[in-house]
Amino acid sequence: MNTEHTTPRGTALLLAAAPIGKGRLIDAAGVLPTLAAVPPATLTRTPAGTIVELADPTDQQTVLTRIRAAAAAPGPLTVCLAGQLHLDTKQHLLHVALARATRATLRYTGLPWNWLASELKPRRPGTTTVLVDLIAAPEPWQQICANGLTLGPGIALYGRISPPPPHRRVAEPAYLKAIATTWRSGLNPPIAELHAKAASKTGQDGALFLATDAFPAAAPTRTPPRPTSAAEDPLPAILATAHAGHHDAAASLAEQWESRALHAYGPGSPQAIHWLEVRADLARIAGDPARSCELWMAAADARLALRQHPDDPAVVAPVDRAHHQWQQIPDPQRARELGPHLAALRRHVPGQRPGATQAVQRRLELLDTGAHR
Incomplete structure (x- = not known):
């Protein structure tokens, strides 16, 4: 033919x-x-x-x-x-x-x-x-x-x-x-x-x-997708699992891969930080801005501990994302708990948006006076 x-x-x-x-x-x-x-x-x-x-x-x-x-x-x-x-x-x-x-x-x-x-x-x-x-x-x-x-x-x-x-x-x-x-x-x-x-x-x-993908995963079912093989890159499957609504399953898979990276390359390694950042994004997809903020800050701290420069986009990006997620936290008490850590990070990693450091401080002041959001 x-x-x-x-x-x-x-x-x-x-x-x-x-x-x-x-x-x-x-x-x-x-x-x-x-x-x-x-x-x-x-x-x-x-x-x-x-x-x-x-x-x-x-x-x-x-x-x-x-x-x-x-x-x-x-x-x-x-x-x-x-x-x-x-x-x-x-x-x-x-x-x-x-x-x-x-x-x-x-x-x-x-x-x-x-x-x-x-x-x-x-x-x-x-x-x-x-x-x-x-x-x-x-x-x-x-x-x-x-x-x-x-x-x-x-x-x-x-x-x-x-x-x-x-x-x-x-x-x-x-x-x-x-x-x-x-x-x-x-x-x-x-x-x-x-x-x-x-x-x-x-x-x-x-x-x-x-x-x-052109054909996204189906609506959530009772049985989440099984873990992907070590022979494949797991990230596309993990993201598909999250977007299908299986947030706990996706987070569990990411934690498994983070554990493997920790075992193979050690704490603070770029490979382990990668999976920490994946977990932060999965928390965002799951609608948990506080957890996402917390994980993005941990990723930024880990990159700084590797002596990556505060102007390095790989450092700026997790701080920017932590900042954005912190602004989405609906619980004033949780935002107050995470705010000082973010403020300290922002002073060290101000990023490219003018006034970002001052914006964190202003919101913290509003949270302290009860005039949150």
């Missing part, structure tokens, strides 16, 4: 964009040569594929037209997106900044995230995979840490989102490069496995990793 005539051609859209000049946080287009060297059939996971490449585009409508055309193609669609995220000044909506984007003109020189979601929404569920490697400016970083990032049901979204690099350094899209390197080696594992491999190689900068 000639499968080329029975299977729709797949499409891969390779989009890399970042502002030109001082506003550039990531060398987004630097990943395109590596991606372009991947066989089209590997990118699209079909016997034949069409590749559309956009390198540092400048025009919002041109980008939208290319996305619309790719989304309208009948076969599977893979989108590889490298760039940086900002909020526009008027509506505070998330945008991928294009080459001529500035803060003042972002609404007209950036790609709104909701445009991308809207164009992909009509596609048949399970036929769309989006892989992202993004740097988020401080405001969207806070928003994403709090609320996550999705493209809607039926769309598989995997990737890495990092805070701005320190000292005006321009980051590289290391996550997508790791994925492209795996593809170029001749391997083409399932997307979740591919993501796990890339995440394990590029998770040292305090990044968030997205792992949203």
Whole structure:
């Protein structure tokens, strides 16, 4: 049988964009040569594929037209997106900044995230995979840490989102490069496995990793999913367990893996801290901001004990997340208990948001006077 005539051609859209000049946080287009060297059939996971490449585009409508055309193609669609995220000044909506984007003109020189979601929404569920490697400016970083990032049901979204690099350094899209390197080696594992491999190689900068399958786990049942094998990366399965509502089971799995890391690498090791941070995020997903705050602070303390610099994004990120979760704690007494620890951390790790240290102190004063929240 000639499968080329029975299977729709797949499409891969390779989009890399970042502002030109001082506003550039990531060398987004630097990943395109590596991606372009991947066989089209590997990118699209079909016997034949069409590749559309956009390198540092400048025009919002041109980008939208290319996305619309790719989304309208009948076969599977893979989108590889490298760039940086900002909020526009008027509506505070998330945008991928294009080459001529500035803060003042972002609404007209950036790609709104909701445009991308809207164009992909009509596609048949399970036929769309989006892989992202993004740097988020401080405001969207806070928003994403709090609320996550999705493209809607039926769309598989995997990737890495990092805070701005320190000292005006321009980051590289290391996550997508790791994925492209795996593809170029001749391997083409399932997307979740591919993501796990890339995440394990590029998770040292305090990044968030997205792992949203096209078909999310079913509603909670009485029997939670069994633990994943030591031969597999357990994180995607643990996150799926949490998002399915099995919060105790997910936390238990993470604790088991943390125990293994403690045994293999020792207390305070980067491997053990990784699982401490996973547990902190699981507490957030479970709706327990106090526990999440407590664990994020423990992770920050552990990284500082490793002599990581207070400006290191891997240190700043857990303090930022602890701060955000502390603000969500509904019980004034619990917030008062955790506040002094957070205030001490904030004085040592002020982060990139002006006034964060003072904001903790102000809320502590309000809690002490009974005028909480």
